[in-house]
Amino acid sequence: MIFEERQIEKNNFSSRAIILFVIIILGLFAVLVQVFTLQISGYNDYQLAALKNKNYTVPVQALRGEIFDRNGKVLIKNEPTFDLITQPNLIDDIDSFLDEIQPVIFLSESDKFQYKKLQKEKAYANKELVLKKDLSAAEIARFNVRSFNFQNAFIAKRYRRISDYPNIFSHVLGYTSRTEDAYKSMPEIPRSHWKDAELVYAHGLIKGRTGLEEIYEDHLRGSYGERVYEINAMGKLVQSLSITKPLKGSDLHTNLDIEAQKSAAKFLGNRRGAVVAIDLDSGGINVLYSSPTYSINQLSNGMNEDDFQILINDPDKPFFNRALKGRYPPASTIKPAIGMYGVSKNIVNWDFEIKDPGFFTLPETGRVFRGWRKGGHGKVNMHKAFLVSSNTYFFSLAYQADIEELSSHLTSLGFGQKVCLDCFDEDQALVPTPEWKYSIMNAGWVKGDTVNLGVGQGYLLVTPMQLANYASLLAKKGAFNEPAIVKQEKVKKSLKIWQDNKFNDSDWNKLHQALLGVIESDYGTARSIRDLKKFQVAGKSGTAELVSLDSKEAYQEVRTSELLRDHSIIIVFGPMPNPKYAVSVVIENGESGGAVAGPVAIEVLKSLINE
Amino acid sequence: MNKQIKKIYFDPYLFFSLFLLSALGLFFLFSASNADVSIVSKQFIYVFAGFVIMILVSQPDPDIFRRNSGFLLIFSLLLLGLTYLFGPEINGAQRWVRIGPFSFQSSELLKLAVPIYLSNFLFNKKLPIQRNEILISLIIIFFCFFIVFRQPDLGTALIIACSGLFVLFLSGLSWSFMGGSFALLILSSPFIWNILLQPFQRQRIATFFNQDSDPFGASWNIIQSKVAIGSGGLFGKGFREGSQTQLNFLPETETDFIFSVIGEEFGFLGVLFLLIIYLFILLRCFYLALNARDRFCRLVIGGLSLTFAANLIINLCMVVGLLPVVGMPLPFISKGGSSLISLFFAFGIIISMSTHKKFLPQ
Numbered sequence: 007m008i009f010e011e012r013q014i015e016k017n018n019f020s021s022r023a024i025i026l027f028v029i030i031i032l033g034l035f036a037v038l039v040q041v042f043t044l045q046i047s048g049y050n051d052y053q054l055a056a057l058k059n060k061n062y063t064v065p066v067q068a069l070r071g072e073i074f075d076r077n078g079k080v081l082i083k084n085e086p087t088f089d090l091i092t093q094p095n096l097i098d099d100i101d102s103f104l105d106e107i108q109p110v111i112f113l114s115e116s117d118k119f120q121y122k123k124l125q126k127e128k129a130y131a132n133k134e135l136v137l138k139k140d141l142s143a144a145e146i147a148r149f150n151v152r153s154f155n156f157q158n159a160f161i162a163k164r165y166r167r168i169s170d171y172p173n174i175f176s177h178v179l180g181y182t183s184r185t186e187d188a189y190k191s192m193p194e195i196p197r198s199h200w201k202d203a204e205l206v207y208a209h210g211l212i213k214g215r216t217g218l219e220e221i222y223e224d225h226l227r228g229s230y231g232e233r234v235y236e237i238n239a240m241g242k243l244v245q246s247l248s249i250t251k252p253l254k255g256s257d258l259h260t261n262l263d264i265e266a267q268k269s270a271a272k273f274l275g276n277r278r279g280a281v282v283a284i285d286l287d288s289g290g291i292n293v294l295y296s297s298p299t300y301s302i303n304q305l306s307n308g309m310n311e312d313d314f315q316i317l318i319n320d321p322d323k324p325f326f327n328r329a330l331k332g333r334y335p336p337a338s339t340i341k342p343a344i345g346m347y348g349v350s351k352n353i354v355n356w357d358f359e360i361k362d363p364g365f366f367t368l369p370e371t372g373r374v375f376r377g378w379r380k381g382g383h384g385k386v387n388m389h390k391a392f393l394v395s396s397n398t399y400f401f402s403l404a405y406q407a408d409i410e411e412l413s414s415h416l417t418s419l420g421f422g423q424k425v426c427l428d429c430f431d432e433d434q435a436l437v438p439t440p441e442w443k444y445s446i447m448n449a450g451w452v453k454g455d456t457v458n459l460g461v462g463q464g465y466l467l468v469t470p471m472q473l474a475n476y477a478s479l480l481a482k483k484g485a486f487n488e489p490a491i492v493k494q495e496k497v498k499k500s501l502k503i504w505q506d507n508k509f510n511d512s513d514w515n516k517l518h519q520a521l522l523g524v525i526e527s528d529y530g531t532a533r534s535i536r537d538l539k540k541f542q543v544a545g546k547s548g549t550a551e552l553v554s555l556d557s558k559e560a561y562q563e564v565r566t567s568e569l570l571r572d573h574s575i576i577i578v579f580g581p582m583p584n585p586k587y588a589v590s591v592v593i594e595n596g597e598s599g600g601a602v603a604g605p606v607a608i609e610v611l612k613s614l615i616n617e
Numbered sequence: 618m619n620k621q622i623k624k625i626y627f628d629p630y631l632f633f634s635l636f637l638l639s640a641l642g643l644f645f646l647f648s649a650s651n652a653d654v655s656i657v658s659k660q661f662i663y664v665f666a667g668f669v670i671m672i673l674v675s676q677p678d679p680d681i682f683r684r685n686s687g688f689l690l691i692f693s694l695l696l697l698g699l700t701y702l703f704g705p706e707i708n709g710a711q712r713w714v715r716i717g718p719f720s721f722q723s724s725e726l727l728k729l730a731v732p733i734y735l736s737n738f739l740f741n742k743k744l745p746i747q748r749n750e751i752l753i754s755l756i757i758i759f760f761c762f763f764i765v766f767r768q769p770d771l772g773t774a775l776i777i778a779c780s781g782l783f784v785l786f787l788s789g790l791s792w793s794f795m796g797g798s799f800a801l802l803i804l805s806s807p808f809i810w811n812i813l814l815q816p817f818q819r820q821r822i823a824t825f826f827n828q829d830s831d832p833f834g835a836s837w838n839i840i841q842s843k844v845a846i847g848s849g850g851l852f853g854k855g856f857r858e859g860s861q862t863q864l865n866f867l868p869e870t871e872t873d874f875i876f877s878v879i880g881e882e883f884g885f886l887g888v889l890f891l892l893i894i895y896l897f898i899l900l901r902c903f904y905l906a907l908n909a910r911d912r913f914c915r916l917v918i919g920g921l922s923l924t925f926a927a928n929l930i931i932n933l934c935m936v937v938g939l940l941p942v943v944g945m946p947l948p949f950i951s952k953g954g955s956s957l958i959s960l961f962f963a964f965g966i967i968i969s970m971s972t973h974k975k976f977l978p979q
Contacts, residue, residue, distance in 0.1 A: 044847035052847025
């Protein structure tokens with residue numbers, strides 16, 4: 007009886023224990039299946055997730071390419087300096103750290119303030135922060151002796167962007183500065199990692215802002231490398247795992263000529279103005295100079311706020327690139343273009359003569375347009391009109407012109423458009439048309455406007471770059487390469503930029519003879535520069551003596567009127583008879599074209615020809 | 618009498634498998650603690666003490682537990698009460714009793730006391746057990762559960778409740794009663810959810826059902842645990858080579874999530890090996906329970922080994938993402954003295970009960 011009951015109880019217990027045991031087995035099996043799902047089926051995903059947790063990729067900055075002149079002399083280089091670099095994640099107390107390092111490395115209050123500010127902004131994950139740039143030899147020696155005291159700081163080589171000619175090439179080369187959007191060039195590295203980028207420049211992640219540095223940014227920058235760090239859950243860098251080295255940017259070989267640019271700067275002096283010179287064979291720009299200038303070394307490498315304000319507030323506007331953005335009336339330098347128009351449209355030929363009384367009267371209104379010389383030049387044909395720069399001749403020629411045709415002719419010579427292949431922020435200036443005048447001034451085009459165009463005054467505005475392009479075109483008889491600062495990989499055969507069936511080779515030769523006479527003949531308006539050189543030069547000077555004109559009041563509506571006075575302008579090309587270079591010079595408020603701008607142009611030509 | 622004193626009551630299967638498990642535990646703990654020798658040496662002392670306790674506990678005749686089961690339960694509850702009143706607060710919970718440099722989690726004792734007391738209460742009842750007996754058992758279970766739950770320590774409370782319910786089930790609770798209770802539990806779940814659970818417990822459960830909801834907040838632990846295990850692959854990353862563990866992406870590596878460390882560093886094969894050891898121990902306990910000398914011993918061995926199994930499975934399911942996160946160590950592996958000592962104590966009782974033959978009255 008007892009035994010029987012015990013047996014029942016035991017069976018009951020056994021069956022229940024088996025049930026529970028099976029449940030346990032099932033539970034363990036479920037765990038095993040889940041572990042299998044995670045480790046075998048999901049391995050790739052979780053493996054990636056684990057790597058994503060611990061791997062922290064930072065960009066490694068590349069050195070930028072260097073920039074050279076046409077003879078292979080360096081214009082902008084990467085110059086190493088030694089900087090004191092700290093590791094903020096190893097510094098417990100910033101203030102006491104600064105106090106300790108103060109006797110070794112001189113720190114100004116603003117250095118310290120700046121450092122603390124950056125330290126706060128960049129938080130704990132940062133591996134390095136520059137405390138002081140460009141240490142002196144004495145500071146380096148003092149630090150090295152005591153370096154064992156500073157486990158959280160070290161001296162390392164950092165580069166700066168330096169030019170040996172910081173002032174004369176400022177506009178054309180341009181400057182670099184720190185950039186916040188470097189991350190855009192490498193989307194595979196998350197934006198937040200860029201604050202830990204491994205730097206080679208003392209100024210961090212830099213980018214070209216103006217000039218060639220900006221235009222050729224992609225070419226110069228090179229490509230970032232990648233360093234993979236292992237980080238822990240707190241975001242602290244534990245160790246470096248791997249590095250892909252950065253690729254240095256490509257060098258730029260330009261057409262610029264240091265000696266010619268120096269001449270331009272020297273002879274322009276501290277006057278406001280611009281010089282552009284072009285190599286006629288290649289279209290290469292040898293000189294691109296705007297005055298006054300500023301130092302790109304200072305601007306690229308941290309200019310102090312006061313110096314910067316002085317530059318910004320300078321009434322001469324040194325940041326303004328006159329060579330590419332200055333809008334000037336071309337004055338008499340436009341006359342060759344008008345002559346070409348007259349011949350090609352059969353309005354005049356080389357034998358056609360007028361009598362120049364010193365002024366032109368507009369038949370419709372009786373309005374008088376004066377020449378630059380009282381009493382005029384007597385009998386004038388086109389050759390003489392170029393030499394003595396007869397306004398009356400070109401007034402009367404322009405009077406017969408169709409403004410639409412004339413505008414398109416000027417445009418075909420490169421005016422009113424960007425002409426340079428790789429210039430930074432070039433201005434297209436202005437070729438006026440009746441539509442333009444109507445839309446801007448709400449007034450119709452009048453004949454007097456066309457007459458004014460004949461002598462390069464009025465609404466037509468050109469840049470020194472366009473003038474040099476125009477001079478090149480005249481020198482090469484219409485066939486010419488697009489101007490470029492950087493040597494182009496394939497120099498194209500000269501393109502016929504300007505062509506007209508009715509303006510043939512003999513017309514070109516006559517034009518060249520006339521422009522040669524402007525400088526080389528006894529009657530030429532620019533004869534004062536004849537003896538400055540040993541070779542022959544053709545050219546055309548211009549002076550915007552707008553005040554002496556009766557139609558002065560007509561221009562008062564022009565917004566840029568203060569720029570329209572007394573600019574001294576010249577375009578030249580030489581040596582003749584086979585010209586190699588074309589130069590344009592504009593000097594603001596220079597007064598007399600040939601005598602003021604001329605010598606500058608000649609000196610630049612001499613440097614280019616190596617005389 | 619002399620012969621009996623000389624005999625050492627000992628189960629080689631359990632002894633060696635527990636020895637292997639504890640040795641592995643110290644090895645894993647070394648990696649999980651980032652090679653912290655002081656943690657590992659402290660744990661070594663616990664393991665050593667555990668073995669001594671296990672051997673000592675397995676020597677006397679199991680009748681001693683039966684006779685003292687009431688005293689054990691009352692003592693455990695008193696200790697718990699004292700902790701509740703005077704214990705230091707750690708992480709918002711009062712669970713600890715300090716004895717010199719060592720602190721002891723008083724609720725651990727209840728894991729032993731509840732199944733032993735209930736086994737004693739039920740072993741000589743007529744089958745099937747009557748309503749009154751069920752009611753008294755349930756009241757005791759619920760009371761113990763509630764006290765620990767209020768500490769708050771949901772994990773231990775659940776284990777205590779399980780240990781009691783296992784004994785109740787093994788001693789012949791009727792199926793209809795269980796069905797009814799289960800239905801009642803389902804019906805009362807909104808009440809449990811809203812009234813009984815703490816906000817952080819509710820959040821853990823909510824997180825479980827929507828694991829991607831808050832990857833840097835509530836879901837962090839479970840996500841990182843799965844990443845650690847999953848990235849271990851078949852062979853694991855190697856001892857001390859687990860990036861999730863060594864770089865602190867994985868939380869609580871020394872305690873609740875030590876299984877994830879094993880998964881990461883030793884892979885699927887390591888996990889399989891570990892589970893085989895656990896399975897072996899459970900099989901051995903199951904065998905011992907079926908062959909125990911009387912009903913009381915059967916119930917106690919069954920209750921204690923099932924409690925151990927529940928503890929194991931809840932921890933495993935939690936770290937692999939099959940259950941919401943509840944604080945529950947991996948038995949014999951996780952850092953911590955209290956649970957380890959109480960586990961060794963339990964196995965001491967199991968060995969004692971399976972090795973002592975019934976002294977039948979002549």
